[in-house]
Amino acid sequence: MHLNGNSLGPPRADLLGELERVVDRQWAPRQVQGWFADGWLDLPRTVGDAIGTLLGARPGQVVVAGETTSTTLFNAVVAACRLREERPLLLIEAGAFPTDLYIAQSVARLLGRRLLVESAAGFDSALQAHGSRIAAAIVAPVDFRTGELREIGPTTARCHAAGAVTVWDLSHAAGVLPTDLDDNRVDLAVGCGYKYLGGGPGAPAYLYVAERLQPTVDLPLSGWHGHAAPFAMSPDFVPADGIDRARTGTPPLLSLVALHHALGPLTRAGIEALSRRNRSLSDFFLTCAGERSPRLLGQLASPGEAARRGGHLALNVPDAAKVEHELADRGVLLDSRPPDLIRIAFAPLYVSHVQVWHAARELAHVLERSR
CATH class of the missing domain: 3.40.640.10 (Type I PLP-dependent aspartate aminotransferase-like (Major domain))
Incomplete structure:
Protein backbone atom coordinates (compact mmCIF):
# COMPACT_ATOMS: atom_id res chain seq x y z
CA MET A 1 0.00 0.00 0.00
CA GLY A 270 -9.04 16.89 -13.43
CA ILE A 271 -7.92 18.57 -10.24
CA GLU A 272 -11.39 19.00 -8.74
CA ALA A 273 -12.13 15.26 -8.93
CA LEU A 274 -8.66 14.45 -7.60
CA SER A 275 -9.16 16.78 -4.66
CA ARG A 276 -12.60 15.38 -3.81
CA ARG A 277 -11.29 11.82 -3.79
CA ASN A 278 -8.30 12.79 -1.68
CA ARG A 279 -10.58 14.27 0.96
CA SER A 280 -12.82 11.23 0.85
CA LEU A 281 -9.83 8.95 1.45
CA SER A 282 -8.38 11.04 4.27
CA ASP A 283 -11.74 11.37 6.02
CA PHE A 284 -12.25 7.62 5.69
CA PHE A 285 -8.86 6.99 7.28
CA LEU A 286 -9.83 9.11 10.29
CA THR A 287 -13.10 7.20 10.59
CA CYS A 288 -11.31 3.84 10.42
CA ALA A 289 -8.60 4.94 12.84
CA GLY A 290 -11.17 6.22 15.31
CA GLU A 291 -13.11 2.96 15.21
CA ARG A 292 -10.00 0.80 15.52
CA SER A 293 -8.20 2.89 18.13
CA PRO A 294 -9.94 6.07 19.37
CA ARG A 295 -6.67 7.14 20.99
CA LEU A 296 -5.18 7.63 17.52
CA LEU A 297 -7.39 10.63 16.82
CA GLY A 298 -5.90 12.34 19.85
CA GLN A 299 -2.49 12.01 18.20
CA LEU A 300 -3.57 13.87 15.06
CA ALA A 301 -1.13 16.70 14.24
CA SER A 302 -3.11 17.82 11.19
CA PRO A 303 -6.28 19.91 11.30
CA GLY A 304 -9.28 17.65 11.82
CA GLU A 305 -11.35 19.68 9.38
CA ALA A 306 -10.77 18.50 5.78
CA ALA A 307 -11.05 22.03 4.37
CA ARG A 308 -8.04 23.10 6.47
CA ARG A 309 -5.58 20.43 5.38
CA GLY A 310 -3.76 19.29 2.27
CA GLY A 311 -3.26 15.87 0.74
CA HIS A 312 -1.77 14.12 3.76
CA LEU A 313 -2.40 13.53 7.44
CA ALA A 314 0.20 13.62 10.20
CA LEU A 315 0.13 11.85 13.55
CA ASN A 316 2.33 12.43 16.58
CA VAL A 317 3.84 9.00 17.22
CA PRO A 318 6.75 8.12 19.55
CA ASP A 319 9.61 6.39 17.71
CA ALA A 320 8.07 7.43 14.41
CA ALA A 321 10.98 6.15 12.29
CA LYS A 322 10.72 2.73 13.93
CA VAL A 323 6.97 2.65 13.31
CA GLU A 324 7.57 3.55 9.67
CA HIS A 325 9.92 0.58 9.23
CA GLU A 326 7.60 -1.84 11.03
CA LEU A 327 4.72 -0.80 8.80
CA ALA A 328 6.89 -1.22 5.70
CA ASP A 329 7.52 -4.81 6.80
CA ARG A 330 3.74 -5.24 6.87
CA GLY A 331 3.31 -3.80 3.37
CA VAL A 332 2.22 -0.29 4.34
CA LEU A 333 4.49 2.39 2.88
CA LEU A 334 4.31 5.78 4.55
CA ASP A 335 6.98 8.05 5.97
CA SER A 336 8.15 9.75 9.13
CA ARG A 337 9.53 13.20 9.84
CA PRO A 338 11.52 14.14 12.94
CA PRO A 339 11.05 14.26 15.74
CA ASP A 340 7.83 12.23 16.03
CA LEU A 341 5.58 12.57 12.99
CA ILE A 342 4.10 9.85 10.80
CA ARG A 343 2.77 11.18 7.47
CA ILE A 344 0.07 9.34 5.52
CA ALA A 345 -0.63 10.56 1.99
CA PHE A 346 -3.76 9.84 -0.02
CA ALA A 347 -2.85 10.08 -3.70
CA PRO A 348 -6.26 9.86 -5.34
CA LEU A 349 -5.47 7.81 -8.44
CA TYR A 350 -3.88 4.75 -6.91
CA VAL A 351 -4.98 4.65 -3.25
CA SER A 352 -8.27 2.87 -2.57
CA HIS A 353 -10.63 2.96 0.39
CA VAL A 354 -9.88 -0.71 1.02
CA GLN A 355 -6.18 0.09 1.27
CA VAL A 356 -6.94 2.95 3.65
CA TRP A 357 -8.91 0.58 5.88
CA HIS A 358 -6.00 -1.88 5.93
CA ALA A 359 -3.50 0.90 6.65
CA ALA A 360 -5.50 2.20 9.62
CA ARG A 361 -5.76 -1.33 10.99
CA GLU A 362 -2.03 -2.02 10.59
CA LEU A 363 -1.02 1.32 12.11
CA ALA A 364 -3.23 0.75 15.14
CA HIS A 365 -1.80 -2.77 15.53
CA VAL A 366 1.82 -1.59 15.39
CA LEU A 367 1.19 1.22 17.88
CA GLU A 368 -0.62 -1.11 20.29
CA ARG A 369 2.32 -3.53 20.21
CA SER A 370 4.80 -0.73 20.93
CA ARG A 371 3.01 0.44 24.09
Missing part, protein backbone atom coordinates in the same frame (compact mmCIF):
# COMPACT_ATOMS: atom_id res chain seq x y z
CA HIS A 2 1.66 3.15 -1.25
CA LEU A 3 0.72 5.93 1.18
CA ASN A 4 3.76 8.18 0.78
CA GLY A 5 3.07 9.76 -2.60
CA ASN A 6 3.71 13.14 -0.98
CA SER A 7 7.35 12.05 -0.90
CA LEU A 8 7.67 9.94 -4.07
CA GLY A 9 4.85 8.75 -6.26
CA PRO A 10 5.04 5.26 -7.84
CA PRO A 11 5.46 4.76 -11.61
CA ARG A 12 2.61 3.92 -13.94
CA ALA A 13 2.55 0.25 -14.82
CA ASP A 14 3.38 0.91 -18.48
CA LEU A 15 6.16 3.46 -17.93
CA LEU A 16 8.89 1.09 -19.14
CA GLY A 17 7.00 0.62 -22.40
CA GLU A 18 6.82 4.38 -22.94
CA LEU A 19 10.53 4.84 -22.25
CA GLU A 20 11.40 1.93 -24.53
CA ARG A 21 9.28 3.49 -27.29
CA VAL A 22 11.19 6.77 -27.08
CA VAL A 23 14.59 5.07 -26.90
CA ASP A 24 13.97 2.47 -29.61
CA ARG A 25 11.87 4.47 -32.08
CA GLN A 26 13.17 8.01 -31.60
CA TRP A 27 16.57 8.26 -29.92
CA ALA A 28 18.21 5.19 -31.47
CA PRO A 29 17.23 5.73 -35.13
CA ARG A 30 17.20 9.53 -35.27
CA GLN A 31 19.67 10.58 -32.56
CA VAL A 32 20.07 14.39 -32.57
CA GLN A 33 17.31 14.79 -35.16
CA GLY A 34 14.87 13.65 -32.50
CA TRP A 35 14.95 17.15 -31.05
CA PHE A 36 13.27 18.39 -34.21
CA ALA A 37 11.46 15.36 -35.66
CA ASP A 38 9.92 14.04 -32.43
CA GLY A 39 9.03 17.25 -30.60
CA TRP A 40 11.72 16.96 -27.95
CA LEU A 41 12.49 20.69 -28.10
CA ASP A 42 8.85 21.51 -27.34
CA LEU A 43 8.53 19.01 -24.48
CA PRO A 44 9.40 21.48 -21.66
CA ARG A 45 6.44 23.64 -22.74
CA THR A 46 4.18 20.68 -23.55
CA VAL A 47 4.71 19.17 -20.10
CA GLY A 48 4.48 22.62 -18.51
CA ASP A 49 1.08 23.25 -20.06
CA ALA A 50 -0.13 19.84 -18.86
CA ILE A 51 0.93 20.71 -15.31
CA GLY A 52 -0.69 24.10 -15.79
CA THR A 53 -4.10 22.47 -16.25
CA LEU A 54 -3.72 21.02 -12.74
CA LEU A 55 -2.52 24.36 -11.32
CA GLY A 56 -5.23 26.54 -12.83
CA ALA A 57 -2.80 28.24 -15.21
CA ARG A 58 -3.55 29.14 -18.81
CA PRO A 59 -1.14 27.78 -21.46
CA GLY A 60 2.20 29.50 -21.85
CA GLN A 61 2.87 30.17 -18.16
CA VAL A 62 4.46 26.93 -16.91
CA VAL A 63 7.66 25.36 -18.17
CA VAL A 64 9.72 22.35 -17.09
CA ALA A 65 13.19 23.66 -17.76
CA GLY A 66 14.94 20.51 -16.60
CA GLU A 67 16.31 21.82 -13.34
CA THR A 68 15.94 20.60 -9.76
CA THR A 69 13.36 22.11 -7.44
CA SER A 70 16.15 23.88 -5.54
CA THR A 71 17.62 25.46 -8.68
CA THR A 72 14.19 26.46 -9.94
CA LEU A 73 13.29 28.03 -6.60
CA PHE A 74 16.58 29.95 -6.61
CA ASN A 75 15.77 31.22 -10.10
CA ALA A 76 12.30 32.35 -9.01
CA VAL A 77 13.33 34.02 -5.74
CA VAL A 78 16.16 36.01 -7.31
CA ALA A 79 13.84 37.08 -10.13
CA ALA A 80 11.21 38.15 -7.59
CA CYS A 81 13.73 40.24 -5.68
CA ARG A 82 14.90 41.85 -8.93
CA LEU A 83 11.32 42.96 -9.55
CA ARG A 84 11.59 44.98 -6.31
CA GLU A 85 15.22 46.15 -6.40
CA GLU A 86 14.62 48.97 -3.92
CA ARG A 87 13.21 46.73 -1.17
CA PRO A 88 15.67 45.23 1.35
CA LEU A 89 13.66 42.37 2.92
CA LEU A 90 12.79 38.80 1.98
CA LEU A 91 10.04 36.99 3.95
CA ILE A 92 9.58 33.27 4.62
CA GLU A 93 7.85 31.06 7.19
CA ALA A 94 10.00 29.36 9.82
CA GLY A 95 8.20 26.07 9.13
CA ALA A 96 8.99 26.12 5.42
CA PHE A 97 10.58 23.09 3.80
CA PRO A 98 14.31 23.16 4.68
CA THR A 99 15.42 23.67 1.06
CA ASP A 100 13.22 26.76 0.84
CA LEU A 101 14.88 28.15 3.95
CA TYR A 102 18.35 27.35 2.63
CA ILE A 103 17.66 28.97 -0.74
CA ALA A 104 16.14 32.04 0.93
CA GLN A 105 19.22 32.39 3.13
CA SER A 106 21.51 32.07 0.12
CA VAL A 107 19.58 34.60 -1.97
CA ALA A 108 19.55 37.07 0.91
CA ARG A 109 23.35 36.79 1.20
CA LEU A 110 23.85 37.01 -2.54
CA LEU A 111 21.68 40.08 -3.04
CA GLY A 112 22.43 41.83 0.23
CA ARG A 113 18.85 41.49 1.49
CA ARG A 114 17.75 40.78 5.05
CA LEU A 115 15.76 37.60 5.59
CA LEU A 116 12.71 37.69 7.85
CA VAL A 117 11.88 34.22 9.16
CA GLU A 118 8.47 34.30 10.80
CA SER A 119 6.13 31.76 12.35
CA ALA A 120 2.98 30.88 10.44
CA ALA A 121 1.01 33.04 12.85
CA GLY A 122 3.51 35.90 12.55
CA PHE A 123 3.66 35.92 8.75
CA ASP A 124 0.72 38.29 8.25
CA SER A 125 1.90 40.53 11.08
CA ALA A 126 5.29 40.82 9.40
CA LEU A 127 3.57 41.85 6.18
CA GLN A 128 1.72 44.58 8.04
CA ALA A 129 4.76 45.78 9.96
CA HIS A 130 7.33 45.66 7.17
CA GLY A 131 5.24 45.44 4.00
CA SER A 132 6.64 48.49 2.26
CA ARG A 133 10.17 47.05 2.59
CA ILE A 134 9.48 43.42 1.63
CA ALA A 135 10.59 42.54 -1.88
CA ALA A 136 9.27 38.99 -2.01
CA ALA A 137 7.53 36.39 0.12
CA ILE A 138 8.21 32.65 -0.19
CA VAL A 139 5.14 30.67 0.83
CA ALA A 140 3.73 27.14 0.60
CA PRO A 141 0.03 26.23 0.53
CA VAL A 142 0.63 22.99 2.48
CA ASP A 143 2.76 22.58 5.60
CA PHE A 144 5.00 19.66 4.64
CA ARG A 145 4.92 18.29 8.19
CA THR A 146 1.31 18.64 9.36
CA GLY A 147 -0.53 19.16 6.08
CA GLU A 148 -2.13 22.37 7.34
CA LEU A 149 -3.32 24.63 4.53
CA ARG A 150 -2.48 28.25 3.89
CA GLU A 151 -4.98 29.82 1.48
CA ILE A 152 -3.28 31.01 -1.68
CA GLY A 153 -5.75 33.73 -2.68
CA PRO A 154 -5.96 35.72 0.56
CA THR A 155 -2.22 35.39 1.26
CA THR A 156 -1.32 36.56 -2.24
CA ALA A 157 -3.72 39.48 -1.91
CA ARG A 158 -2.10 40.54 1.37
CA CYS A 159 1.36 40.34 -0.20
CA HIS A 160 0.21 42.41 -3.16
CA ALA A 161 -1.39 44.97 -0.88
CA ALA A 162 2.06 45.41 0.67
CA GLY A 163 3.67 45.58 -2.78
CA ALA A 164 5.55 42.27 -2.37
CA VAL A 165 6.03 39.62 -5.06
CA THR A 166 4.82 36.10 -4.21
CA VAL A 167 6.80 32.90 -4.82
CA TRP A 168 4.75 29.81 -4.00
CA ASP A 169 6.24 26.34 -3.48
CA LEU A 170 3.53 23.97 -4.72
CA SER A 171 5.47 20.73 -4.24
CA HIS A 172 3.03 19.28 -1.67
CA ALA A 173 -0.09 20.58 -3.43
CA ALA A 174 0.25 19.98 -7.18
CA GLY A 175 -1.83 17.07 -8.40
CA VAL A 176 -3.92 16.76 -5.27
CA LEU A 177 -5.28 20.25 -4.46
CA PRO A 178 -6.65 23.13 -6.56
CA THR A 179 -4.26 26.07 -6.56
CA ASP A 180 -5.97 28.34 -9.15
CA LEU A 181 -2.80 30.30 -9.85
CA ASP A 182 -4.32 32.61 -12.46
CA ASP A 183 -7.48 33.39 -10.50
CA ASN A 184 -5.43 33.96 -7.34
CA ARG A 185 -3.09 36.37 -9.14
CA VAL A 186 0.03 34.44 -8.11
CA ASP A 187 3.27 35.94 -9.44
CA LEU A 188 5.72 33.04 -9.51
CA ALA A 189 5.48 29.42 -8.37
CA VAL A 190 7.65 26.32 -8.42
CA GLY A 191 7.21 22.66 -7.63
CA CYS A 192 8.74 19.24 -8.05
CA GLY A 193 7.62 16.55 -10.48
CA TYR A 194 8.12 13.47 -8.31
CA LYS A 195 5.53 13.65 -5.53
CA TYR A 196 1.83 13.48 -6.40
CA LEU A 197 2.68 14.14 -10.08
CA GLY A 198 4.50 10.78 -10.20
CA GLY A 199 7.36 11.74 -12.52
CA GLY A 200 9.90 9.51 -10.77
CA PRO A 201 12.94 10.01 -8.52
CA GLY A 202 14.55 13.36 -9.22
CA ALA A 203 11.94 14.33 -11.84
CA PRO A 204 12.56 17.90 -13.03
CA ALA A 205 10.79 20.84 -11.43
CA TYR A 206 8.43 23.30 -13.06
CA LEU A 207 8.26 27.09 -12.95
CA TYR A 208 5.16 29.25 -13.28
CA VAL A 209 5.60 32.88 -14.30
CA ALA A 210 2.38 34.88 -14.61
CA GLU A 211 1.91 36.14 -18.16
CA ARG A 212 1.76 39.74 -16.97
CA LEU A 213 5.30 39.46 -15.56
CA GLN A 214 6.97 37.56 -18.39
CA PRO A 215 8.11 40.63 -20.40
CA THR A 216 9.95 42.09 -17.39
CA VAL A 217 11.04 39.14 -15.26
CA ASP A 218 14.84 38.87 -15.08
CA LEU A 219 15.82 35.29 -14.28
CA PRO A 220 19.42 34.83 -13.08
CA LEU A 221 20.04 31.49 -14.83
CA SER A 222 20.36 32.31 -18.52
CA GLY A 223 20.88 29.15 -20.53
CA TRP A 224 20.97 28.77 -24.29
CA HIS A 225 17.51 27.16 -24.48
CA GLY A 226 16.10 30.37 -22.98
CA HIS A 227 17.62 32.48 -25.75
CA ALA A 228 15.43 34.14 -28.36
CA ALA A 229 17.49 32.40 -31.06
CA PRO A 230 19.23 29.45 -29.37
CA PHE A 231 20.79 28.01 -32.52
CA ALA A 232 22.32 31.33 -33.55
CA MET A 233 24.92 30.67 -30.83
CA SER A 234 25.16 34.37 -30.02
CA PRO A 235 27.65 35.43 -27.32
CA ASP A 236 25.05 37.76 -25.77
CA PHE A 237 21.92 36.56 -24.04
CA VAL A 238 18.65 37.83 -25.48
CA PRO A 239 15.70 36.32 -23.59
CA ALA A 240 13.06 34.47 -25.56
CA ASP A 241 9.51 35.71 -25.60
CA GLY A 242 7.09 34.36 -23.02
CA ILE A 243 7.76 31.44 -20.71
CA ASP A 244 10.58 30.12 -22.93
CA ARG A 245 12.92 32.68 -21.35
CA ALA A 246 12.76 30.53 -18.18
CA ARG A 247 14.40 27.61 -19.96
CA THR A 248 18.08 26.98 -19.28
CA GLY A 249 20.20 24.16 -20.71
CA THR A 250 19.39 21.04 -22.68
CA PRO A 251 16.45 19.35 -20.89
CA PRO A 252 16.69 15.78 -19.55
CA LEU A 253 14.59 14.07 -22.19
CA LEU A 254 13.85 10.73 -20.54
CA SER A 255 12.88 12.38 -17.26
CA LEU A 256 10.56 14.70 -19.18
CA VAL A 257 9.04 11.73 -21.00
CA ALA A 258 8.42 9.94 -17.70
CA LEU A 259 6.81 13.04 -16.17
CA HIS A 260 4.67 13.62 -19.26
CA HIS A 261 3.55 9.99 -19.16
CA ALA A 262 2.61 10.26 -15.49
CA LEU A 263 0.51 13.38 -16.04
CA GLY A 264 -1.92 11.77 -18.48
CA PRO A 265 -4.31 10.15 -15.97
CA LEU A 266 -4.10 13.17 -13.67
CA THR A 267 -5.08 15.69 -16.32
CA ARG A 268 -7.84 13.41 -17.62
CA ALA A 269 -9.33 13.15 -14.12
